[in-house]
Every structure is written in C-alpha cells, then in structure tokens.
Amino acid sequence: MRGRTAIEKIFAAHTEDEVAPGRVIWLELDVRSARDFAGANVVKRFREAYPGERVADPERTFFTFDCNAPANTIAYAQNQQICRVFAREQGIAVYDVDSGIGSHVLMEEGIAVPGATVVGTDSHLNILGAVGAFGQGMGDVDIAFAFRHGRTWFEVPPTMKIVLRGRYGYPVTAKDLTLFLVGKLGARGALGKAVEIEGEAVEALDMAGRITLCSMATEMGAISAFLPPSDPLWEFVEEAAGRRDFPYPTPDPDAEYAEVLELDISGLRPKIAAPPRPDNVHDVADLEGERVDTVFVGSCTNGRYEDIRLVAEILKGRKVAKGLTLKVAPATCRVWGKLLKEGWLEVLYDAGAVITHPACAGCAQGQIGMTGEGEVQLSTGNRNFPGKQGKGPTYLCSPATAAASALRGKITSPERL
C-alpha cells in the first residue's frame, strides 16, 4: 500500500471507504459547528429537513458567535437568538458573543485537537491545520446535514508539498512568510489541494505563527495546510486539552504528492498585499510612503496574544500618527484577558489605540466598523477584496508593519524602526 499524506491519514481514521485522491468518501466528523454567520440558516435548514428531530450528538455540536459580536444590528441579534433557542432545545453548547473567533475558541478549548475532523460555516476553518486537525468551512445545508448525521461526503484532495529552504528573522514574521507564499502561489496555486509545508522556518514557528500560516491556505485556494508538529504546538495542545496523546497526522515517508515545490526564502523581506487581492503581494519597502488612515490589528490570521503584544512592544512609549486611528481586536476572550492582565492593553491605550471585543471585527464587517470611500486601511487580516471591509482600499500586512505604519501615518517597513 502506498504511504499516506497528512490529510489522507486523518481521513483514513474517519472513514470505511478507500482513501485516495479523487475518491469521494463518507467522512465521520468529530466536531460540527456553526457561527452566527449562517448559523440561523443552518437552524432553518435543519428545522425544514428534520422537523422534530435531534442532532446526532450534542456533545460534538457547537455554536460559536464571532462575526458580529456582540451584535450591532438587530438582524444579527435575531439570528444569534435563533441559534441560542435551538441550542437550548438540543442541548448544544454555545460560545456566545463574549468568546471570540470560533476557530480559535475550538483550539483553545481543546475541542479541535490533532487528528480531528471539524466542520463549520467559517471559510477559514482550515486554520485548524495549525493544530494538525482537518477543518473545513461549508454551507448551510452541509452543516445542517452534519448536525443531524455526524458525517458528510468529501472528495479526497491531492496533496502538494512545499519545502522551504532558508530562514528569516525579525522584523520578518510568519505573516510575511505567509504573504510571500500567497503571492508566489496566487489565489489558485493550490486550488482544491491539501498543502504540506515544511522546512527549518516552519519548525521555528510559534503557535501564533502556525495559525497565521495555516489561516491563509484559503487565499491560496487550498483545502487545508498542514505543518510538522513542534514543541510550541504540543505545549498549546496540552494547555487546551490537558493531554498530548493525540494522533498527529505526520505524513508517511513514501506518501505520494501531486506536486513538490521547493522555495528559497533566504533574504525574505516584510511583505504587503495591495488592493484588490490577497495575492497582489509586494515588499513593504516598495510601497512605503503611501498614506494610511486607519490600521486594524486582529483577525483569525493575526489576533493572537503574540501578535498584539508585538504591536504593543513597538508602540510602547510612543503615539500613533495624528489623524490615524488604530483599532485592536484580540482573537479571543482569553487573549484579551492575558493582554489586559499583563498590561499590554494599557500600553496600546497610551499609544492611542482603541481596543474592542474579541471577534472577527473588520474582516466580517463586525464591531470595529467599515471603511468609507477613499479611507485607506492597513489590516493584519487575510482578505482585501473590494467591498469586503467597506468602500476604502485595504492592504494586508504583518502586525510589525501595521505598528510601524501606525506610528508614521504612512506605509512603513518595520526594518526602519
């Protein structure tokens, strides 16, 4: 028998069907979730299709509210309440508007663990590759079906391997590596494929960096990205789940890959994605001097404690540029609390930042608001499609570039600090 790639290992442990690229299998799902975006439609679909019936397993079914939390439109509030009422009827746990970004909460709570299969209504749920779990965003019918039956159909994707040669150091960060890969591969570079990324630079990532890298697999068109396990990963898993004995999906040495790509990353410099697409990637140095009106630090890509602390460290004792607004949204309540207790929120406040609830914030047109026409935004998020976060143009960058640019009021490379 041929060796298995990471995703094939996870699938083989969750199906009785033959696992090979191109085969459609019935996949058992360890975790089924819905967020406030689409959650109410999942409930509607469930009620229509399965009147009076129960979800397959309430212990494995979750709601996570993060798109608009707490709700700032009545429509969102209504939809969240529809989910809560359904959850009470069915005995399902709700991570409510005070929790943070659902995918992060699932990792922090030890619900998404190495080797697990997880579905939800978040198109960045493949971020769970950061802990070695299979995560997949799906539509309302899919999730209603998963709630009821605990399984779904899935086409086994081919796997592509990316081997990174060389390493980088600060002020180049995981986000710059990620943007480099998105730029290199493009929006379709890994379309429909699972991606395994390895190399010295990947092994050196902290947990926040693993999350950053895996989160933008979506922007490469990938089904999911997987990384080799590391000490920071196991420390995170132990804290979240209280144990480490999970089957990490390490690929077999004789696994078959559709494509192997070797990339040299030595000499990597801070990167930025200019409007209107995440794969429109440049060196920050080449766009320096362009005016910035507002800076957003947060999102599932860069809303971890390490990301926001880095911004605070850069801003410590200084002020953001006059006329510029800096908005900070920690990914989760736990991240928020740690930043608060360690004094980093005070540092950000003193620098002139506004700090908001833990949730998706700008990326979901959520609680930090949107941009108006001509309002230039720098975001540590993952998408800058026109209209996604309002009428203004959005640039994607690392927390370090965001902080450096906030200080000067124009796009600035952290290499200058």
Place this chain on the structure above:
Amino acid sequence: MIKGRAWKYGDDVNTDVIFPGRYTYARMEPEEMAKHALEDLDPEFAQKVRPGDVIVAGKNFGCGSSREQAATCLVAAGVGAVIAKSFARIFFRNAINNGLLVLEIPEAVDAIRPGDEVEIDPEAGVLRHGGREYRFPPLPPTVMEILRDGGLIPHLKKTLSKEG
C-alpha cells in the same frame, strides 16, 4: 438534459459578487434571492436570465466567503448549470448539495461566447455547442447520485428510507 443560453464571465468570480454580503442576513425566500443573483457582477443577469441558462466562467469560480446563497440564488434563478475552468471547493460543494450541476470543461469555456446556445447531457458526459461535442469525465458516482436526488438532504433521506 439542460438547454439554455450562455452567460459568460471571467476568472475568480467571488461569492461577494454572486450574492452580495449585504443580503446574507435577510432570510429571503428563493424568488427574492433570485432577484439579487450576480447583482454586483452583472445587473442585467437577474432580469434577463431564463430557466436552463448556463453560466460559463473561467478559473476559481465561487472563491471567497463560504456563503451558501451563492449557490442557492443561482438555483432560484433557474440556472441549469455552471461550466467553469475550475471551481473554488466550498462553492463546488454548496452547488452539489443544492442540486446545481457544476462542471469543469476548460475547452468549452474558451469556445462559448455570451448568448450562445448550450446543451448539456450530464449522464452521458456531453456538452454540445456550435455543432461541436465536448466530452467530460463523469462526476464521481456519489456526487451524481446527490445531484439526481436534488441535493444532499433529499439524497440521504432517500438512501435511509431505502435501507429502512
């Protein structure tokens, strides 16, 4: 058999322009959803689309947000199939789960012009256009069964009642 006129678009048509985010929270009925299909890409589409018409697009159709309305609004508008060079995978699933035929036939995409008549026989794996036949590999059996039954939930209900 699906027969209709072609509506042709380019690469990377994202779900925000297929079904605008500003409507994702209005819990619309299908007829209302159909009125907003492709609103931010081609305002004429919703007014002029006829049942059986086919959307023809380039690479990565349906990229971006996972919103299922991107597929259901096309079903509601009567679209018979989407032919593209490639699809974003979440959209691909959403389409199949809602009984919308989605096919990757790159050569046909290049040949078809806006307004052309297109005929598709999914069971036989043939697309006919301009006197030419394009053969395409059949979709995996499970996927074809889901499509024949009109979507994922009807499919499993049928399967379960048979096992029953």
